[in-house]
Amino acid sequence: MSEYLDPTAPVAVPRKTARRPSSLDGLVVTLLDISKAKGDHLLDRIEELLRERARPKAIVRKKKPTFARPAPEPLRAEIVGGTGVLIEALAD
Amino acid sequence: MSLADPGLDADAIEELYARGVTDGLPVVPPTRGRVERTIAASGRGPDELIGLVPPNYGRATVEKIAVNAVMAGCRPEYLPVVLAAVEAVCDDAFDLHGVSATTNAPAPLVIVNGPLRGELDINCGAGVFGSGWRANATIGRALRLVCVNVGGARPGEVSMSTLAHPGRYTYCIGEREEASPWESLAVEHGFAPGDSTVAVLAADAPLGVYDQRSRTPEDLLATLAASLAVVAHHKMTHWGDTLLVLSPEHVRIPGDAGWTKAEVRRWLWERLQRPVRELLPGRDGGEGLPEHVLRKFPDPARDDSPIAKFRSPDNIKILVAGGTAGRFSAIVPGWTFSKGSALVFRPIRTP
Amino acid sequence: MHDGVFFEDHGIPTATVVSTEFVRAARAQAEALGAHDYRTVVVPHPIQPLTRDEVRALADKAFDEIVRRLTA
Numbered sequence: 001m002s003e004y005l006d007p008t009a010p011v012a013v014p015r016k017t018a019r020r021p022s023s024l025d026g027l028v029v030t031l032l033d034i035s036k037a038k039g040d041h042l043l044d045r046i047e048e049l050l051r052e053r054a055r056p057k058a059i060v061r062k063k064k065p066t067f068a069r070p071a072p073e074p075l076r077a078e079i080v081g082g083t084g085v086l087i088e089a090l091a092d
Numbered sequence: 093m094s095l096a097d098p099g100l101d102a103d104a105i106e107e108l109y110a111r112g113v114t115d116g117l118p119v120v121p122p123t124r125g126r127v128e129r130t131i132a133a134s135g136r137g138p139d140e141l142i143g144l145v146p147p148n149y150g151r152a153t154v155e156k157i158a159v160n161a162v163m164a165g166c167r168p169e170y171l172p173v174v175l176a177a178v179e180a181v182c183d184d185a186f187d188l189h190g191v192s193a194t195t196n197a198p199a200p201l202v203i204v205n206g207p208l209r210g211e212l213d214i215n216c217g218a219g220v221f222g223s224g225w226r227a228n229a230t231i232g233r234a235l236r237l238v239c240v241n242v243g244g245a246r247p248g249e250v251s252m253s254t255l256a257h258p259g260r261y262t263y264c265i266g267e268r269e270e271a272s273p274w275e276s277l278a279v280e281h282g283f284a285p286g287d288s289t290v291a292v293l294a295a296d297a298p299l300g301v302y303d304q305r306s307r308t309p310e311d312l313l314a315t316l317a318a319s320l321a322v323v324a325h326h327k328m329t330h331w332g333d334t335l336l337v338l339s340p341e342h343v344r345i346p347g348d349a350g351w352t353k354a355e356v357r358r359w360l361w362e363r364l365q366r367p368v369r370e371l372l373p374g375r376d377g378g379e380g381l382p383e384h385v386l387r388k389f390p391d392p393a394r395d396d397s398p399i400a401k402f403r404s405p406d407n408i409k410i411l412v413a414g415g416t417a418g419r420f421s422a423i424v425p426g427w428t429f430s431k432g433s434a435l436v437f438r439p440i441r442t443p
Numbered sequence: 444m445h446d447g448v449f450f451e452d453h454g455i456p457t458a459t460v461v462s463t464e465f466v467r468a469a470r471a472q473a474e475a476l477g478a479h480d481y482r483t484v485v486v487p488h489p490i491q492p493l494t495r496d497e498v499r500a501l502a503d504k505a506f507d508e509i510v511r512r513l514t515a
Binding site for chain 3: 010011012013014015016017018019020021022023024032034036037038041042043044045046049053054064070071076079080083084085086087088089090091092
């Protein structure tokens with residue numbers, strides 16, 4: 001293959017997942033709605049369950065303008081600066 | 093110039109297919125010599141960045157695009173058109189991320205305006221959406237290969253289209269400006285008649301409209317409107333950029349009667365409105381107005397407020413193409429789901 | 444998937460809920476970005492024809508998995 005030029009442009013870089021806390025107690029939990037229909041119903045119920053079964057410091061609801069693009073930079077920055085963990089839904 | 097060994101090329105075709113970097117058809121092996129000749133014909137530097145191609149946001153340099161253009165079968169002089177098309181689909185307004193990943197079917201349709209159509213022999217006449225012209229076949233194909241190889245839009249993996257359509261092999265037309273009574277699509281969007289441009293539309297497959305008998309603008313436009321009404325589905329509203337391709341015989345009807353393109357658009361837009369009460373989900377099909385729109389009307393089942401198929405008359409894009417014989421036109425539905433994608437222009441830079 | 448990988452990169456444990464039909468796409472996109480350890484939380488496809496209560500029932504089933512994805 002070396003005699004032919006590569007048509008691809010790989011973007012993979014080494015990444016690690018974030019360190020996990022031992023529980024959600026005392027953390028801010030952000031629920032990110034990706035704006036696909038019905039995702040809000042799922043997140044509504046997840047919010048109720050979090051309140052019943054965990055002790056988060058706060059639950060914050062956010063919404064992407066559209067599922068068809070990555071979240072805009074200001075929204076990403078706001079989430080990074082204001083949350084302990086994130087739940088996003090629902091890609092279908 | 094030495095010719096490549098045909099045996100080696102045959103092996104390379106198999107190898108490239110096995111690597112998953114083709115569209116399923118044989119590709120021209122991208123030797124350094126072929127790629128260098130292609131880059132040279134564009135007058136651009138190999139490392140110049142043209143865009144970041146979603147969904148991977150891979151770096152589309154002139155050289156990367158040239159490799160894919162060679163594989164697609166482009167002649168070197170086509171590269172400036174491919175570069176402009178890649179730049180256009182990477183514009184945020186096109187939303188290639190959504191176009192490439194969606195379960196819907198869109199493919200970028202490349203529309204060429206201006207004098208380069210003639211110089212490169214880009215078909216805008218008989219069989220305009222069909223096969224037989226190297227420029228149309230390979231420019232559209234090169235853009236597809238860039239979307240897959242640089243953008244990562246592998247079908248069935250990241251690209252989730254349920255059905256897709258044959259325009260995902262290649263989808264490139266020219267406007268038959270010489271047969272139009274009106275300014276071209278590019279001139280309408282602010283370019284000079286001497287400019288050569290590409291426009292890209294995230295497009296479904298063309299839907300043919302047959303009207304052999306109409307002789308007045310009102311008759312012809314009524315046929316076209318009724319066919320436009322079923323874009324996406326018959327109760328879809330708030331739709332965005334969609335292309336209407338009028339054949340020379342059809343366009344002469346409003347043209348000879350002195351109608352402007354803007355008047356045609358306006359007539360179609362007004363005709364394509366329906367009262368709320370006809371757009372309810374569960375009446376004549378499960379589809380209909382979304383909940384957030386219905387909530388604005390206290391008694392939707394009896395509400396006569398008109399809702400437009402297209403957000404504005406300007407969303408109905410019109411150009412002239414096709415053979416001089418035949419009273420046929422085509423609707424090319426855009427992909428404007430969730431206000432996703434709009435028609436995007438770029439000038440073609442030639443050396 | 445870009446968002447999930449972005450937030451993990453920035454130290455935010457993230458649980459992305461996808462339907463079964465989208466697991467492969469999510470995985471392929473994460474792999475393309477180099478996020479080989481990225482895992483999603485999966486609910487059965489399809490979602491769009493479901494009623495509100497049917498979608499809520501999916502949340503009940505997925506909840507423990509979501510918490511496991513976010514904690515050590």
